[in-house]
Amino acid sequence: MSAPPRTAPEPLDPTHRAATPPAEAASTPERETAARGGTGGGIAARANAGAESVARTNASAEAQAAVPVDAAAETAAGADDAAQAAGRTAEELAGAAERKAAALLGPPAAARLGDVVPAPERVEPDAAADYLLSADAVIRVSADPAAVAVAGQLAALLRPATGYPLPVTDTIAPVPAGGIALALTNEVALGAEGYRLDISTDGVRIAAGTAAGLFHGVQTLRQLLPAAVESATPVTERWVLPGGSILDRPRYPHRGAMLDVARHFFGVTDVLRVIDHLARYKLNRLHLHLTDDQGWRIAIDSWPRLATVGGAGAVGDAPGGYYTRADYQRIVGYAADRHITVIPEIDLPGHTNAALTAYGELAPDRVAPPPYAGTEVGFSYVDPANERTYDFVADVLGEIAALTPGRWLHIGGDEAFKVPAEVYAGFVERTQRIVAGLGRDVIGWHQIAPAAHCDGRILQWWGTTGDDPATAEAVRRGARLILSPGNHAYLDMKYAPDTPIGHDWAGLIDVRRAYDWNPADHLAGVPAEAVLGVEAPLWTESVTTLAEIEFMLFPRLPAIAELGWSPRSTHDWAAFRERLALHGTRWAMAGIAYHRCPDLPWPATAVPAPRRPSSSAEPAEPPPVT
Ligand code: TNX
Numbered sequence: 021m022s023a024p025p026r027t028a029p030e031p032l033d034p035t036h037r038a039a040t041p042p043a044e045a046a047s048t049p050e051r052e053t054a055a056r057g058g059t060g061g062g063i064a065a066r067a068n069a070g071a072e073s074v075a076r077t078n079a080s081a082e083a084q085a086a087v088p089v090d091a092a093a094e095t096a097a098g099a100d101d102a103a104q105a106a107g108r109t110a111e112e113l114a115g116a117a118e119r120k121a122a123a124l125l126g127p128p129a130a131a132r133l134g135d136v137v138p139a140p141e142r143v144e145p146d147a148a149a150d151y152l153l154s155a156d157a158v159i160r161v162s163a164d165p166a167a168v169a170v171a172g173q174l175a176a177l178l179r180p181a182t183g184y185p186l187p188v189t190d191t192i193a194p195v196p197a198g199g200i201a202l203a204l205t206n207e208v209a210l211g212a213e214g215y216r217l218d219i220s221t222d223g224v225r226i227a228a229g230t231a232a233g234l235f236h237g238v239q240t241l242r243q244l245l246p247a248a249v250e251s252a253t254p255v256t257e258r259w260v261l262p263g264g265s266i267l268d269r270p271r272y273p274h275r276g277a278m279l280d281v282a283r284h285f286f287g288v289t290d291v292l293r294v295i296d297h298l299a300r301y302k303l304n305r306l307h308l309h310l311t312d313d314q315g316w317r318i319a320i321d322s323w324p325r326l327a328t329v330g331g332a333g334a335v336g337d338a339p340g341g342y343y344t345r346a347d348y349q350r351i352v353g354y355a356a357d358r359h360i361t362v363i364p365e366i367d368l369p370g371h372t373n374a375a376l377t378a379y380g381e382l383a384p385d386r387v388a389p390p391p392y393a394g395t396e397v398g399f400s401y402v403d404p405a406n407e408r409t410y411d412f413v414a415d416v417l418g419e420i421a422a423l424t425p426g427r428w429l430h431i432g433g434d435e436a437f438k439v440p441a442e443v444y445a446g447f448v449e450r451t452q453r454i455v456a457g458l459g460r461d462v463i464g465w466h467q468i469a470p471a472a473h474c475d476g477r478i479l480q481w482w483g484t485t486g487d488d489p490a491t492a493e494a495v496r497r498g499a500r501l502i503l504s505p506g507n508h509a510y511l512d513m514k515y516a517p518d519t520p521i522g523h524d525w526a527g528l529i530d531v532r533r534a535y536d537w538n539p540a541d542h543l544a545g546v547p548a549e550a551v552l553g554v555e556a557p558l559w560t561e562s563v564t565t566l567a568e569i570e571f572m573l574f575p576r577l578p579a580i581a582e583l584g585w586s587p588r589s590t591h592d593w594a595a596f597r598e599r600l601a602l603h604g605t606r607w608a609m610a611g612i613a614y615h616r617c618p619d620l621p622w623p624a625t626a627v628p629a630p631r632r633p634s635s636s637a638e639p640a641e642p643p644p645v646t
Contacts, residue, residue, distance in 0.1 A: 129262035131244045133219070137578045137599055138302060138585035140240065140268040141214075149220045149263025153245070155184045158199040163190040166231030167204050169357065174200065174238045178245075183254030200224045200241070202234045213304070213359075214269030217241065219261045232359040236302050240266060247602075250609035272539065274502055274553030275584030276305030276363070277511075277577060279569070280560040282312035282374070283395070284334050285341035290566045292354050297573060297612070299358040301581035306355050307363040307430060307555060310343075313373035313392045313400050317342045318364070322415040325378035333374070333391045335561050348423055356425065363463065364420050367432030368413060369439055369447050373400035375412075382409055395561040398437035404447040414454050421458040428478070429455050433464035445471045452477065463502070469494035478552060481543060482506050484526050492545030501546060504555045508537045509580055511572045512559040515617050521562040522572065530619050535579035535596060538588065556580040567613040574607055574614035575600055597621060 133145040161171035171188045178186055205227045210216065215228040215237035226237035244262060248255040277298055279291065286294075295306060310317045316330030319342055331342035343351070352362045372382075373392045380388030384403045392400075402409045417429055431451050436444055448464065448471035455462040461476030469479055469490040477499045479491060484507040495501060504510070506526035513529040514522035527533070534556075540548040556577055563569055578600055583591075601620040607613075616622055 129260040130246050131262055133244065133262040133264045133266065135599055135602060136240050136243050137603060138582035139590040140266045141587050142267040143264070145262060145264035147263065151219050151221055151224055151261045151263060153182065153259035153261065157184060157186060159186055159188045159202070160199060161188060161190050161202040162204040164204050167202055167234055170231050170234040170238060171202050173235070174202070177242055178249065180253060181249045181251040181255050182259055198223045203227045205229060211269050217266040219263050221263065224261060235359045236268070239300055239302055240268065247605040247609055250606050270302065270585045271587055272551065272553030272584050274305055274555070275303045275581060276307050276553070276555035277303055278307035278309055278555055278557035280309040280312070280558060281317050282309055282315045283560045284338055284564050285315060285317060286566065287341065288343065288347050288350055291351050293566065294569060295355050295358055295360055297577065298360055301578045302585050303581050304360055305363055305555065306360050307365060309365045309367065311367050311374065312371045315340050316374040316378065318348055318420070319344050320416050320419050322419065323379065323412060326375055329378035330374035333393055335393055335395055337393045338564060345423060352424060361426035362424060363426060363428045363430050364424055365430035365432055366416055366420065367434070368451060369401045369404055370398060370434065370436030371400065371432060372402050375402065376400060379412070382406065382412055398435045401436050401439050404439060404443050410450060413451055417454055417458060421460055427461055428463050429458070429460045430463040431455065433468040441470065466491045473497040473499060478502060480504055480555065486542055487544040491543065495546050495550045500550050500552045501543070502552055502555050503539045503542055504557050505537065505542060508534055509554060509556045511556050511576055512563065515615055521568055523562065529576065531575050531579055531597070531617060532593060532619055534576040535582065536593060539583055540588065554580055554584040570613040571615050574612060575603065575617065575620060578603065
């Protein structure tokens with residue numbers, strides 16, 4: 021049995037925080053209940069956010085030198101097979117015997133093959149084929165740099181808890197081979213992100229057409245191992261994987277989450293950890309809301325005061341901050357290593373008070389306003405009638421594009437209430453042309469719908485109804501959609517009336533509400549083919565620390581992830597809540613804060629092992645590979 025040598029953190033219950041201050045006045049008709057609470061005095065904890073960053077320590081991984089193995093010798097599944105045993109050391113033979121005995125006599129795998137979030141497309145269990153990972157297992161991978169990187173990531177995931185060396189070698193052995201094989205194949209049916217996972221008593225094989233597919237397969241493998249695999253230090257455990265095969269591909273190409281780093285600023289380490297959370301659930305886009313009234317969070321060389329002046333504040337006068345170019349590139353690179361594309365958002369023409377504090381010349385009255393630390397919206401805008409504004413837009417988007425390998429630039433476009441409709445449309449069209457000129461596809465909140473179509477244009481729907489003629493019309497003109505319905509996918513909404521942080525203007529969002537909708541038919545007049553996928557935004561007016569980010573993300577983010585990845589045929593609330601609840605144990609083991617909401621059947625043992633977020637060290641990078 022597992023005996024983790026530590027204690028787990030209590031799931032976060034941030035009741036220590038000051039109560040959300042009184043609701044402020046509604047600023048848009050869409051916000052029926054107008055409860056966009058500010059954070060008032062509850063932000064002091066933010067100062068310690070950096071220290072709360074958690075990293076998986078990778079001490080044992082670092083200590084292990086990767087050792088190439090004799091592939092032929094590894095084919096011996098039975099120690100008593102004299103022919104196969106020839107040439108093996110006593111230690112190797114003992115290992116093989118142990119594996120065989122355990123496979124024959126040991127208890128079955130703790131997890132069932134289908135216990136994966138997001139639910140895989142096809143699952144074929146084979147109760148007789150459980151695989152026991154043993155100390156002498158080897159990770160073999162196709163000789164391709166991106167695939168080898170995934171093998172390194174797999175080793176880094178498994179080494180801390182197992183304490184096994186798990187050397188990585190890019191010599192793909194002839195079949196059958198023990199250990200874990202990651203194989204790049206040309207199976208076109210698997211698509212750009214799909215994978216096939218085969219688990220048998222002899223070994224495990226993940227096959228995919230791309231490194232991204234292998235990476236997603238690794239996330240599945242991780243979930244099929246006992247929860248103790250999340251431990252940062254070695255645990256005594258039978259590392260059994262349930263036998264059988266999985267074939268898995270995503271339903272949608274766009275599966276994202278958004279982090280608002282403008283209302284409260286979150287440092288690089290926090291963002292890297294959020295990227296890790298996305299990767300676990302096979303999300304592939306991180307939308308960073310980089311600018312808003314309260315803060316400008318990215319250095320722009322040609323307009324330096326944007327960051328130094330515009331980045332100084334935050335909601336409730338919390339500490340500000342901004343990413344240097346190097347910081348941003350680090351985030352983008354870390355995400356890319358996890359097959360996640362960063363989508364930067366520069367919110368225009370509204371939500372620009374921070375920019376205007378730095379460059380008053382862009383304001384309609386040419387006067388720099390004071391910094392803003394409240395939570396109202398819709399009052400600020402850069403002047404669409406001023407040519408200098410377009411220099412600003414072109415310079416900023418140009419610099420961001422140069423730092424961003426991904427295909428998309430998000431131009432915001434929401435809540436520019438003070439800009440007349442025609443002027444607004446003209447501004448958006450000109451900005452769309454700037455984005456096109458940079459060779460990128462434009463994304464905007466669905467308010468940009470009335471502007472003219474341009475190639476590759478994507479609208480992000482955040483409304484709370486199922487009907488919006490302007491958006492449907494933009495789709496008819498060629499736009500495609502990312503769905504972030506405020507009343508299902510907004511992770512800044514409270515779970516329940518007593519949730520200590522968050523808003524409720526779009527309603528309360530418990531896990532079932534996050535899960536129970538269908539992106540394919542959500543918006544009237546929008547055909548299923550126009551939907552690129554889903555995204556869960558986390559606005560941070562009331563979210564001030566990494567622990568609070570996690571509290572709002574878990575357990576709802578996996579619900580949105582499942583809508584984005586899993587075929588509709590697997591959609592089943594009763595089954596999902598059971599599968600998801602099992603993750604409570606994993607989050608606790610990994611030191612991830614989460615909300616133990618009453619609508620999930622958390623296992624009684626869901627808090628087995630406190631492992632306090634121990635340091636502000638970086639998340640571990642994959643170790644070198646032989
Ligand atoms: C609406 S959704 C906003 C944000 C706020 C959020 C709070 C959207 C495009 N704009 O500015 O942070 O509500 O829930």
